[in-house]
Amino acid sequence: MQKSKLKWLASLAITAGILGACGDEKQISQGKASNDYEITVGLSQSAGGVLVDIAHQEGYFEEENIEVNRVGFANSADGLNALQAGKIDVGLTFGTAGPLTFIANGSDFSIIGGHLEGGHPILTKKENAGQYTSLESYKGKKVGTIRIFTSDIVFRSALEDAGIDWKTDLEIIEFKTGSMLLEAVASGKVDVAISANSFYAQGVEMGLEAVAWSNDLQEGHVCCRVVTRSELLAEDDGEAYKRFLKAIIRAERKKIEDPEAAITAAKEYMNVDEEVINKIVNESHSHYSSDPSKEKVVQMWEQMKEIGYVENVDDIDVNDYVNIDLYEKALSELIEQYPDDSYYKEQLVRFNEQNI
Known part of the structure; x- marks a missing residue:
């Protein structure tokens, strides 16, 4: 222009x-x-x-x-x-x-x-990181995410492809901002966060650990x-x-x-x-x-x-x-x-x- x-x-x-x-x-x-x-x-x-x-x-x-x-x-x-x-x-x-x-x-x-x-991490508390070894691990968990996050789409699609019903097999809780999402994980309000690359460093500083990356769920997305x-x-x-x-x-x-x-x-x-x-x-x-x-x-x-x-x-x-x-x-x-x-x-x- x-x-x-x-x-x-x-x-x-x-x-x-x-x-x-x-x-x-x-x-x-x-x-x-x-x-x-x-x-x-x-x-x-x-x-x-x-x-x-x-x-x-x-x-x-x-x-x-x-x-x-x-x-x-x-x-x-x-x-x-x-x-x-x-x-x-x-x-x-x-x-x-x-x-x-x-x-x-x-x-x-x-x-x-x-x-x-x-480049988008799935984050949880360090002491809980060993619980997440496959998509089956998310069953019964409270999973935090942000609607219209690309990683949210990748995660839900991967669950569906694996035959896991993300509407009933786990509880997805949506947050407004990445900071609110990380705080929810750190405080135990949710078990794990489907986060974004821009919040990875902040998550690490808060004592969180990446258990998987969006690339692991869908290569090259x-x-x-x-x-x-x-x-x-x-x-x-x-x-x-x-x-x-x-x-x-x-x-x-x-x-x-x-x-x-x-x-x-x-x-x-x-x-x-x-x-x-x-x-x-x-x-x-x-x-x-x-x-x-x-x-x-x-x-x-x-x-x-x-x-x-x-x-x-x-x-x-x-x-x-x-x-x-x-x-x-x-x-x-x-x-x-x-x-x-x-x-x-x-x-x-x-x-x-x-x-x-």
Whole structure:
């Protein structure tokens, strides 16, 4: 979106108005107000957004002549409500289940890229960790989760595939925020938490232990997608969003080659020591990928339908809500800019495999 049309967004990012509108969000940082395009990105208040943070630190946004303002939210629902209300332009770390649930309820969102695959821990007290050896172990337990958490979908789907009725064989208790969920486990109100990567370090500090990861239940499942309002992509043929994707594609590469860069980038707003930051941004189960992975998004949509998470959606073709064109254009431009660089060509091969 052109900057001349978006000056009001800068003021939203630096005033209490956007913070008061949704209750739990906080401003993470501001851009420099000197580029051709400007967008405001919503992400996790507790863990930021690794690829955006690296792109900001390394100057990739500046090189693409796009100013990116970052605003933090305590949970996905608040962030996606802000996106729908026009208070942010992009949601980055609000999962896959979250945007799909909003789409099921009538939101005209477009998924245009990715950020994270897998990486969500199932947490319990250390003294109880030995109780959880298989999905059968969850029978009769009180299981805490957050509705529209991607890990919630993965867990319920895995139970169903194993022939376990999550409605009757165990008790699922839903919480509003990740912090509330962890407190419930620590206090014994629930036996185990289906958590998220952004709360893993906090859980460890509270004496909790991971007994399994979402990747164990469904290998390669997608999580955080880059999502925006479809109407915004009509402005300048989505030029601002293509530039944004180019920057996070480059950031993905930087993280692969230099994991320490993610720690340095996160220091800007995370007031914890490097060891804790490292647990969040470089956890081995968390796979950061900017690819939209359309096939996996469609797979999760079908899972949500199968377990009754979304209903009365037979008239919705989820393919219409996954825009892969901008990502392909972003990769093609990078290949043209760096013709001797094999990395971007390899990403195009991956893209063609995951976005049929």
